[in-house]
Amino acid sequence: MHTSTLLPNLFRTEYSKMVAVLCKSFGLSNMQIAEDIVSDTFLLAAETWGKKGIPDNQAGWLYTVAKNRTKDYLKREKIKQEKVEPNIQMGQTETYQMDTDFSEKSITDSQLQMIFAICHPSIPTEAQIALGLRVLCGFGIDEISSALLSNKETINKKLYRAKANLRKNDIELVFPENTEIEERLDNVLTTIYLLFNEGYYSSSKDQVLSKDLCLEAMRLCLLLMNDNRTALPKVFALLALMCFHASRFESRKNAQGELILYYDQDRNLWNEELILRGEYYLNRSAEGKQMSKYHLEAAIAFWHSRKEDHPEKWEKILQLYNQLLQIEYSPIAALNRTYALAKANSIDAAIQEAEQFNLTKSHLYHCLMAELYQSQDQQKAMQHLEKALNLVRSEEERSVVLGLRNRVAVMGS
């Protein structure tokens, strides 16, 4: 492999591991130092490998260089503290851990601790996403700004504030106490799911990048699953959910990057392997009595991964939405439940219930109403789609509504 593709790939897989391990030495409040050393290491690799050839064990090479640089840095720092600034540093008892351990176990532990640190409840969600992409997933600033449809300056500011937040809240790089894991894990899962959704629902034109984001979120979930302390049923449920969603990745956008709705997707493009994986994780999630929202969402996603369409399937989906909404209300779940109601019971019942919703400002509400009315009253369906067109917030949403309008127009003519 040529260095031009080798290094970006290594950066993606090794950057987050190396930063996590180095942060064990420097402390989380000095994350910037760890990041700088890792970036320098990659720069050196680019120079050296180009001239002297690529080493056999590339990751090992990177670890050794980073380890030596860390040692040098800490030595200098120690001298500075002892000789140059003894008075200034009085009272400060910052002690650095001198040995940098790049063993497999240390890497995994450090990464898990980093996940818990970044998903700490005291860090604002937006900051968690940006910092997570950078430090947990090894995304470059360009990639983050492209994935989040933002610009470099904004992302840099967000990252800066997020790191300041870590310092301000004295967050440490440690594994939570046994009694805390369950609760802290909820926050971690929320962030992982948000990361996944950032990729899955991204309007970014870069589909490779969006997919990478989803895969990274799944990888973080796998890390949790591979540790006994965090391999809880809800972790399996979230992983199952992401597998089912990801199985439709290739079928949900056309060559122009426009969204293809579920019913218009080419089902041959659904990834069977991911669906099977999802089923396996869903079974594993059934251990224990807990029924989290991820369990319910994963079960709904499971039914959507079935290609056949029969009333029993929709009855199951309806009941799952009934339960999900009792745990947590969301407009999307309310609208999806209504669609399932139309399929399982009757369109009239669904229309009657949907009219009670206070969601007339959402274009999705009007899309649902149009969907329900299209076989009964095309004129009403069209009226709802006009309203939806006035409410869309992006070109992508607009093209979906226009697609629906074309379909209803064809039915009416």
Add this chain to the structure above:
Amino acid sequence: MQEFMMLFRHVPSPDYMPSPEEIKAEIKKWQNWIGNIAAQGKFDSTNQLGYEGKVVKPGNIVTDGPYAEVKEIIGGYIIIKANDFDDAVEIAKGCPVLQMGGHVEVRQFMALDL
């Protein structure tokens, strides 16, 4: 939004032995009614109550169940958020207990200044 509690009251029939399918259908009805409330963002919590009960009276007297004195039992409750009393009553009209010959008592939460 105000909070209301609905109490589901009915007279249980000792002869009624529903089949598993009938029980399933009954649960579906309740779940669809509650799901509709939840889909409007008005759901808070709900519980079904078991048939056994104890009654504690002054003087350290504990008796089995309230059923010796009253025929009607409370089968369960739901706590909802509604715009006003009318809204809560409108929601109660869909309650499946009505199809069982029972009735719904709609009560408003009272805020106490403590």
